[in-house]
Amino acid sequence: MNTKKFMARNVLLTTAIVSTLSFGFSSAASAETAGTSNWTIEDASKIERTDDTTAPYIEPDFEKMAPELHVWDTWPLREKDGSIAKVNGYYVIFSLTADSDLLPGKRHDVATIRYFYSKDGKSWELGGKAFDTKQAYGSRQWAGSAMIEDGKLNLFYTATGRKGEESVTYEQRLALATGDVEANGKGISFSNFDHSIILEPEGKYYQTEEQAEAGDIAYTFRDPWFFEDPKTGKDYILFEGNSAGTPSERTLDRAYIGSEDFQSSFDFVNEDFAKLFNGAIGIAEATNDSYTEFEAMEPLLEANYVNQELERPHIVTKGNQYYLFTNTHEHKFGPDLSAPDGLYGFSSDQLTSGYEPLNDSGLVLANPENHAYQAYSWMVLPNGKVISFYNFHDLDGKNIADLGGTSPEYQMSHFGGTLAPTLKIALQNDRTKVVNEQAPGKIK
Structure with a gap:
């Protein structure tokens, strides 16, 4: 749809420019050197x-934004440059959802992307399913991004x-749904979607499911996140993967371990087990203007023997x-490390190389020690706000791995399933x- 037709349908697109973490690059493109960065054992050993x-x-006296639903991984509708979009006066967020009468641990097997809209960026009204899931790829759809x-x-x-699979499988591919936007005084909706598979693991940079099944712990190839590089104007997707x-x-x-001084005094607890930890943050460059084709590049970051x-x-x-x-769980760290569920971060002056951990270790945000699982799936917005969902709370000292042995009533009563209070970070x-802490789900 061209812009004139779009305006004729009474859809006013404006950009909410919010910025303590603002785009501030020089317009001149700088030369880059590609090269995967390592999150090392030495880095992660500093986590506290x-x-x-x-x-x-x-506090557990919260109200669910949609009582009939579990709500977890959430992302906002953005402009192409990454700023938060506002369409005809509405902000929009997309979330993974499932019926709230389902045991929390089963929600991933039936996840559905729904959307919410808001005039003020904090009071959210349920819009419905983002698209007809019968037309989408996959037996269910997991997290991504929206532009x-x-x-x-x-x-x-x-x-x-x-x-049509006979039992639940965990094959993962990156997909795109492109559709029309309808907005008026009563709300916002989406229609006329075209779906495309835009990237699958190739086995050179990113592990395939078949490679993972040869003895690894798990397999990942998910969470596509669109990014327009403000230095070059090139378009990319980031995603979660594993080293090939x-x-x-x-x-x-030995570079996976850390500096030469650290290497000289380090001994693995179990090197054979540690090698099964091969997390990676992937990147691929768009090769057409419709974002349906991408070419995989070397990972931005690998956490081999670490996570x-x-x-x-x-x-x-x-x-x-x-x-x-990026987000990760305490049980995803290798045997030589102890670290919390948390938001972790890295910085570089180049997109494709040179990333160093923030705060020396990488840890940016963790739950309180006595409430280690209260929130998860943090996302940092351009204005420094951090959204997440209210996960398992007040577990009476239990580890999250113990929940499978508790009653269904206990699991249901200790799962939040809604957006957590928004946090603001300074960088x-x-x-x-x-x-500070702000209202749940506040993005404005």
């Missing part, structure tokens, strides 16, 4: 909660499993710096700090 990196406790351009919605998602190859093909690069899953990667920019963020050079 501090006042600057610990979120406040979330509006020339009146078209570009909703990137993870196509998980296959239509099978465990038997994997060899230790197995680097979820929902995304970038914000400030000054001349790229700030790369200065390679340091971060939690500044």
Whole structure:
């Protein structure tokens, strides 16, 4: 749809420019050197909660934004340049959802992307399913990102499993749904979608499912996040993946451990087990203007021997710096490390190389020690706000791994399933700090 037709349908597209983490690059493109960065054992061994990196406790007297639904991974509708979009006066967020009468641990097997809209960017009204799931790829759809351009919605998602599969499978492919936007005084809706598979793992840079099944812990290829590089104007997707190859093909690069001084005093607890931790943050460049074809590039970051899953990667920019963020769980760290569920981050003055951990270790945000699972799936917005969802709370000292042995009633009563309070972080050079807590789901 061209812009004139879009305007004729009473859809006014404006950009809410919100900026403590603003795009501030010089218009001149700078030369880049590609090269995968390592999150090392030495880096991750420095992880510890501090006042600057610990979120406040979330009181359990909360109201669910949609009582009939579990709501978890959430992302806002953005402009192509990454700023938060406002369409005919509405902000929009997309979330993974499932019926609230389902056990929380089963929600991933039936996940559906729904959307909410709001005039003020914090009071959300349920719009419905983002698209007809019968037309989408996968037996269910997992998290991604959303961008509006020339009146078209570009909703990137993870196509998980296959239509018609006899039992639940975990194949993951990156997909795009492109549709029309309808907005009026009563709300906002989307229609006329075309779906495309835009990228699958190729086995050279990113592990295929077949390679993972040769002895690895798990397999990931998900969470497509659109990014327009403000230095060059080129378009990319970031995603979660794993370093390519099978465990038997994997060899230790001493650089995975850290500096030479650290290497000299380090001994693996179990090197054979540690090699199964091969998380990576991937990147691919768009090769057409419709965002249906991408070419995989070397990973931005690998966590070999350190961490197995680097979820929902995304970038914000400030000054001349790229700030790369990702989420992971405590049980995804290798046997030589102990670290919390948290938001982790890295910075570089180049998009494709040179990333160093924020706060020395990478930890940007963790739950309080006594409420270690209260929130998850943090996403940093261009204005420094951080959204997440209210996960498992007040577990009476239980580890999250113990929940499977508790009653269904216990699991249901201790799962939040709604947006958590928004946090605001300050970001200065390679340091971060939690500044304050705001209303749940507040993005404005």
